[in-house]
């Protein structure tokens with residue numbers, strides 16, 4: 001038998017990763033059910049591993065570690081993950097494990113249609129079933145582009161074997177020079193900004209084509225504080241990454257070293273039996289919420305974090321998010337709330353440094369996959385650029401990264417990102433201009449005769465989890481072209497859709513219940529007067545209960561139910577936005593049952 005190497009200390013700039021006492025012995029490993037079987041099945045399982053060139057003792061004496069890899073040729077943010085999988089394998093082998101790479105659905109945010117959100121639960125199911133059906137003792141997850149983080153983690157939580165999340169890392173900054181003035185630009189936020197300038201006639205086609213080839217110039221996730229950076233930071237705040245891992249740019253050599261350390265550490269975690277259910281607590285989720293607010297994170301986190309908590313049996317609600325949003329100001333000076341990019345955040349000390357600043361709001365005794373607690377992580381951190389990671393008394397915004405609204409238009413809640421909205425629209429009353437579909441809305445935005453002005457409230461419905469289906473990122477409705485030319489760059493916009501975390505504007509999102517299931521959004525008409533009061537957390541349409549009831553009696557649901565495939569399953573079982581949009585049959589902390597082996 002090989003010596004079991006679980007006494008190693010790993011270092012990730014500069015925080016020590018500890019190895020705790022071993023609680024498992026070889027015969028207790030999950031993979032033993034496959035390989036140590038004395039009958040014909042064990043004979044066949046060992047035979048098939050040796051078919052691939054492994055030795056008998058490799059499968060008999062080592063824990064089997066899965067590497068869930070969300071690489072694909074159509075997932076540009078994950079273009080480097082095949083190489084990173086090799087780094088992870090190196091670490092696993094050095095620590096005495098047996099690495100196996102398992103490809104999983106890739107979900108590149110921009111190219112997957114109609115929306116990656118339709119497939120987040122698909123990925124979660126795939127990860128759970130991959131790990132369940134195969135002889136995996138632990139798992140390293142390679143992911144990062146938007147839904148891939150919550151999707152993979154939700155599956156791993158339900159499977160509940162030792163898990164480390166290895167974030168894909170962010171792409172590099174670019175520079176754009178116009179009229180002699182250089183600007184640092186990145187993906188997402190600037191895509192919308194430059195497109196609006198092009199629509200307004202301030203950029204020509206050649207400039208746009210130049211930007212098209214430059215703005216996403218390296219592998220890695222979007223480098224603004226969009227959904228990808230928000231969710232990988234949340235994974236770190238939950239204790240599921242090595243310290244500082246979520247802030248390392250994808251193309252930095254530290255990223256490869258971090259991946260190797262993930263491989264090395266997961267082997268120790270298997271012997272320690274350190275599983276998500278033993279590591280991630282309600283306090284860990286409080287830390288995740290504090291980080292989301294301090295980062296000015298994506299509104300998408302609202303659905304993902306509630307769904308993730310649900311998989312561990314932690315009862316987290318929109319009210320918890322709103323409470324944290326009122327306490328923790330935005331301190332990370334990152335687009336779209338600020339004016340820097342993720343590469344700058346890394347140089348400024350990254351997430352551990354930010355967590356040091358918000359330590360008063362954290363539950364510091366929570367454990368991490370590194371074997372230490374958040375106290376160790378925070379104490380070892382240092383802010384290196386206070387312009388990027390601001391002190392508590394000099395926030396980027398006190399308006400809050402997330403506010404939860406309620407009222408007769410959103411009985412179960414809606415969300416808004418005040419820090420990326422226009423101050424003058426946070427209290428606003430105006431006339432609704434209602435669209436029933438995305439194509440109808442897009443056509444109207446190009447109409448020079450559209451009856452609207454900057455005070456109009458644009459409303460899109462049938463864009464929620466069931467109605468769209470999949471709750472796409474349509475909530476950042478474009479500004480009507482005629483108003484763009486007049487210089488208007490923001491308007492109040494309402495929908496039951498989501499919005500890209502990289503986008504900005506005064507957009508009320510995730511209105512719940514959604515219109516397709518008969519939420520009040522289904523009942524409003526063009527010309528109705530709507531009131532938004534973010535400080536009072538209120539979203540109201542000036543209609544009496546009797547008027548709403550009369551309209552409800554006349555309302556008929558749209559005939560938009562899918563007839564087959566995954567979309568049908570999705571529409572039948574997805575929960576509403578305020579509940580996280582998980583499937584009703586996957587919520588809760590019931591552990592995935594072990595397969596019968598015969």
Ligand code: FES
Pocket residue numbers: 077108109110144145146188220221222226228
């Ligand atoms: Fe992958 Fe933005 S498109 S993170």
